[in-house]
Amino acid sequence: MKAIALKLCSVTGMKWGIPFVKLFSGEEVLEQLKEIWGTVGIPLIAIVTFLLIWHFGAKQIDTSLGQVPGPAMVWEQTKALWAEHVDERIKADEFYARQDARNAAKLAKNPNANIRVVDYTGKPTYIDQIFTSLKTVFMGFLIASLIALPIGIICGLSKKIMQALNPMIQVFKPVSPLAWLPIVTMIVSAVYVTNDGWLEKSFIISAITVSLCSLWATLINTALGVSSVNEDYINVAKVLQLSPTKKTFKIVLPATLPLIFTGLRISLGVGWMVLIAAEMLAQNPGLGKFVWDEFQNGSSQSLARIMVAVFTVGIIGFILDRIMVELQKLVSFDKKTIA
């Protein structure tokens, strides 16, 4: 039981839970209290201070949308957004129930009746938008990885190819998503004309923009990892006369995995960060669009709702990072090097 709880704490990145678990199991109470003060007490004081400064500072500023919201208002809106979500779900359920009842009645009257099944068309709720954003970022991340990993490996293996591609990599790497978006929009619009509803155009545009910004970290880390594999490993491969494929898959890639995962982790972080900007402009129905719509809407709650989005983005970004760290630990042979 205790072991499970401790494992859970470290996997979720909540290291501060560890002394609590130990405290409840009666392990060196004074030691644990000290530990708790350090890991929980001090950050808690900082957070409370931040909330107080925010609370009183916010009151000083009046915007065209009213006073800057304080923590209390943001919390209100968090609850309101959740309530809207629940409401919308109830409405959707009722709609489907009505539709089913209507169709059943029709069929009872005439078994050959023409049945129409329609999707509920309510507006996406905040929770829906979070999931759209997650889908988009994973799509973008997937595209980025599919491009960056092979190119990174090839760059790492061949110095000449690295020299050929390096200038382009260095030039494209710092470009903002806002610059890529119009170009991607025009190209996707020109190429992806079917629009059969399988994938929304705006979804593809945001995903590709995310890829263009996030693939560089993976590419560079992979190339660096592959090109800097321990000299001894390469010597062993030479002595054993391993074939190039065997050398790549049995030695170079396993040796590079930790760095590849560092790259993937940065890529996912960058992707999530630029996603909001991409969605805002591409009007992909995700968190970015939510922020943009609230900004355009300009009601008295808008700023508070945007702040909810800020925290959501932050917390989800943190969770994604933790997931990547755990994956990295899973595949890495040297557990000590991972933060």
Place this chain on the structure above:
Amino acid sequence: MSEIAIKEAPIATEKEISDKKVMLDIKDLTKIYTTPKGEYVVLEKLNLQVMKEEFISIIGHSGCGKSTLLTMIAGLNDISEGEILLDGKPITKPGPDRGVVFQSPSLFPWMTALENVLLGVEQVFPHGSKNDRLDICKYYLDKVGLGDAFNKKASELSQGMQQRVGIARAFALKPKILLLDEPFGMLDSLTRAELQDVLLEVWNKENITAIAITHDVDESIFLADRVIMMTSGPRAVVGDILEIPLERPRTRREVIEHPDYYHYRGHLINFLEH
């Protein structure tokens, strides 16, 4: 099994050695590194012959070029001038006919001890059955004292254990010659002595020609039939050769208590100090 393989008191005289087949023939070997400051000659016209089934150790000061010599025999380092013949054929590139034990164990940490050995065995015996190959790996891992650690990840083994796997990996290739590049240099003295015993134990059974680089005087005497003393670089050559005609199999105690031991030791230290 063990009794059969033990050599019968091979106190080789000069004549007997010259009758034996030459396994490794190094002729006028020169290594030149081009540096921004001009050419740096590490080895200049170095000559050395190693007989079949002979164990030699090479001793010399750090930076004298002994590792360069070994990596050239291994084929990992280009030859500037001269040539190295292994069993009559010139060396051009690395290959599994020369088993190398590196100073750092150089195991692949994501593989188990068994997989590390198997990787080489698969290359050398591609035609045998999978079970045959596994048996070879297990035999040598067992011989180096890792019979119960086949499936341990290399990263979980201590440095001494890792080097045992390194030794097993080299022997399992059934190489023509074994190249040991300061194989115990990174180990503490207790582990070092243990591994010297392990190495000699396996070697006594296999009778593979072996070259060990070391800068430990006692190690060089304990392991070798001949100790090659290299002059300090640049332009290093073989400065002196000392025959160690002690009986095999050797035990540490017998070697240390042998009346000639301090004479050998004195000879080597005298060379190194001048």
